[in-house]
Amino acid sequence: MAPKYRKLRTGQRKKGNASLEALRKRYASFQESSEAFYRELDGVNWNEVTAPADRVTFVSNPISRVNQEPICLQVLLELSENAGERIYLQSPYTIPSRRMRNLYRNYDIDASTVTLLTNSEVSSPNLLGISAYMRHRPKILEGNVNIYEFNGMGSIHAKSAIFDDSTSVVGTFNIDPRSSYLNTESMVVIESKPFTSLLEERIHQDFEQSILLTSPGDTSVKKIVIRIFSFIMPLFEHLL
Numbered sequence: 001m002a003p004k005y006r007k008l009r010t011g012q013r014k015k016g017n018a019s020l021e022a023l024r025k026r027y028a029s030f031q032e033s034s035e036a037f038y039r040e041l042d043g044v045n046w047n048e049v050t051a052p053a054d055r056v057t058f059v060s061n062p063i064s065r066v067n068q069e070p071i072c073l074q075v076l077l078e079l080s081e082n083a084g085e086r087i088y089l090q091s092p093y094t095i096p097s098r099r100m101r102n103l104y105r106n107y108d109i110d111a112s113t114v115t116l117l118t119n120s121e122v123s124s125p126n127l128l129g130i131s132a133y134m135r136h137r138p139k140i141l142e143g144n145v146n147i148y149e150f151n152g153m154g155s156i157h158a159k160s161a162i163f164d165d166s167t168s169v170v171g172t173f174n175i176d177p178r179s180s181y182l183n184t185e186s187m188v189v190i191e192s193k194p195f196t197s198l199l200e201e202r203i204h205q206d207f208e209q210s211i212l213l214t215s216p217g218d219t220s221v222k223k224i225v226i227r228i229f230s231f232i233m234p235l236f237e238h239l240l
Contacts, residue, residue: 088203089174148212
């Protein structure tokens with residue numbers, strides 16, 4: 001059966017041509033930026049700006065829309081189980097849903113070795129996300145996890161982890177159900193003591209601008225709104 005074609009109206013044709021021209025200009029801009037980027041790389045001493053690694057492994061969630069296998073989360077849990085002394089987790093959003101907690105229980109992880117660095121009620125730009133986190137925060141503390149909440153300028157955007165002194169993870173994964181089961185997140189597992197040391201130095205800069213949780217905090221207007229939202233978060237937490 002021959003394919004059917006529909007003649008475009010004049011308005012549709014103009015709109016299509018305008019979009020095509022915008023894409024051509026954007027492509028040309030990307031070319032100029034990439035050429036400038038590579039020019040800047042000329043003469044770089046890579047031994048001075050890189051760190052040696054024993055192995056670098058790329059990890060990615062499956063390409064699917066919903067209910068995907070949480071590959072990234074599983075890898076983080078496996079690394080946590082194998083860690084001997086300390087685990088640093090840096091995540092802008094921290095929402096350990098019931099489904100994530102059930103998976104966590106399959107691993108033998110010493111929670112007292114875990115230090116979590118995440119955004120506070122003050123620094124987080126995501127009102128719904130921080131509201132969901134606030135609902136889980138008491139349980140996380142009860143589990144003996146050390147929590148640092150960022151209170152510096154701006155907010156935390158980095159997603160990284162450190163396991164002992166030799167393994168690091170950097171990527172797009174947040175500790176939340178959206179990153180675990182909905183988004184196609186990716187990350188690299190870097191087995192390198194020198195790189196882990198450099199990453200730890202960077203994370204400690206954020207620790208210096210963070211507060212180790214020991215009290216509920218104040219009752220500013222934003223915090224009150226967050227508390228209210230925290231009660232309704234269970235209805236659509238799986239989307240956060």
